[in-house]
Amino acid sequence: MSAVEAPPVPVAAGDLTTGRAAFIERAQTRGDLFIEQPYELYSEANQETWRRLYRALAGKWEQHAHPRFLDGVARLGLDPDRIPRLQDVNRFLEPLSGFRARAVSGYVPAYLFFDCLRRREFPTTITVRDGDRLDYLPEPDIFHDLAGHVPMHTDPAFAGVLVRFGDAARTAALRAGDGDCRSVAEVSRVEGALRALARFFWFTIEFGLMRRPGGAGLCAYGSGLLSSAGEIGHALESPRVQRAPFQLEWVVNQSFEIDSLQPLLFVVDSFRHLEREVRRLERWLREGRLENVAPGEPAVSREDLRSFLDAGLQ
Ligand SMILES: [Fe+2]
Numbered sequence: 001m002s003a004v005e006a007p008p009v010p011v012a013a014g015d016l017t018t019g020r021a022a023f024i025e026r027a028q029t030r031g032d033l034f035i036e037q038p039y040e041l042y043s044e045a046n047q048e049t050w051r052r053l054y055r056a057l058a059g060k061w062e063q064h065a066h067p068r069f070l071d072g073v074a075r076l077g078l079d080p081d082r083i084p085r086l087q088d089v090n091r092f093l094e095p096l097s098g099f100r101a102r103a104v105s106g107y108v109p110a111y112l113f114f115d116c117l118r119r120r121e122f123p124t125t126i127t128v129r130d131g132d133r134l135d136y137l138p139e140p141d142i143f144h145d146l147a148g149h150v151p152m153h154t155d156p157a158f159a160g161v162l163v164r165f166g167d168a169a170r171t172a173a174l175r176a177g178d179g180d181c182r183s184v185a186e187v188s189r190v191e192g193a194l195r196a197l198a199r200f201f202w203f204t205i206e207f208g209l210m211r212r213p214g215g216a217g218l219c220a221y222g223s224g225l226l227s228s229a230g231e232i233g234h235a236l237e238s239p240r241v242q243r244a245p246f247q248l249e250w251v252v253n254q255s256f257e258i259d260s261l262q263p264l265l266f267v268v269d270s271f272r273h274l275e276r277e278v279r280r281l282e283r284w285l286r287e288g289r290l291e292n293v294a295p296g297e298p299a300v301s302r303e304d305l306r307s308f309l310d311a312g313l314q
Contacts, residue, residue, distance in 0.1 A: 072151030097159035111307035118166025148227030176312035189291035255296030
């Protein structure tokens with residue numbers, strides 16, 4: 001080992017469990033965000049966690065998922081018994097919508113994440129959650145990203161919505177780059193725009209409900225619902241959940257908590273409706289109407305803020 005190489009990370013090799021995967025820690029130490037999926041490192045325990053999650057969700061998907069999500073699961077050929085290989089998923093996915101899943105080693109700064117969507121790339125976590133905490137999800141894992149998000153990406157209308165999010169983020173970044181100096185007030189305005197974008201994404205792509213096409217009732221298209229057995233049933237069945245028609249003014253000002261069951265969800269009529277609202281979001285960002293949204297969650301990290309300010313200057 002040369003003097004400049006990082007010392008080995010003291011975690012078990014041969015395992016891709018979230019929070020304790022040596023492969024991931026080494027990639028992060030090197031600063032490698034985009035990585036390969038080292039499939040041989042999945043342990044039998046990782047594969048068993050995937051199987052248990054899939055079994056817990058499959059019936060709930062039949063009951064509560066948007067029909068396009070169920071189509072997506074079938075078209076991608078997701079295997080209930082084996083963690084998918086990203087390259088296999090992409091072989092089916094790319095011809096359908098131009099999207100592809102791209103493995104990442106960890107958190108993707110906000111602007112970079114949205115810009116990936118603009119280029120039809122979906123940053124995808126490759127680790128698997130701890131089998132002892134099947135329904136507890138403080139951070140994404142491969143089940144959330146590949147089984148929760150990616151089936152919807154097979155649908156061209158939904159894929160188009162994701163690209164529009166990328167456009168909206170670019171609009172926000174370019175507006176951030178317009179400032180001559182970085183005054184406190186200016187940074188606060190960029191923070192406001194970022195918070196609005198994050199809230200919109202949360203209440204749609206992560207936790208969105210939609211009117212069931214051609215029928216009565218609601219269904220789930222948000223990945224946070226589709227990857228959690230507890231959350232999906234709660235979202236669609238609990239009398240304690242408020243399910244409100246989507247209102248942009250409300251959504252961008254609404255705080256949320258990531259570590260408890262969601263008490264408030266928003267309902268869109270269709271993917272066309274959702275796309276109209278994302279376009280409206282972009283227009284409001286361009287017009288500077290979202291720079292003073294209500295304070296509260298989510299907090300905007302320095303890394304996320306920096307990603308937007310830097311992108312605006314390029
Ligand atoms: Fe997600």
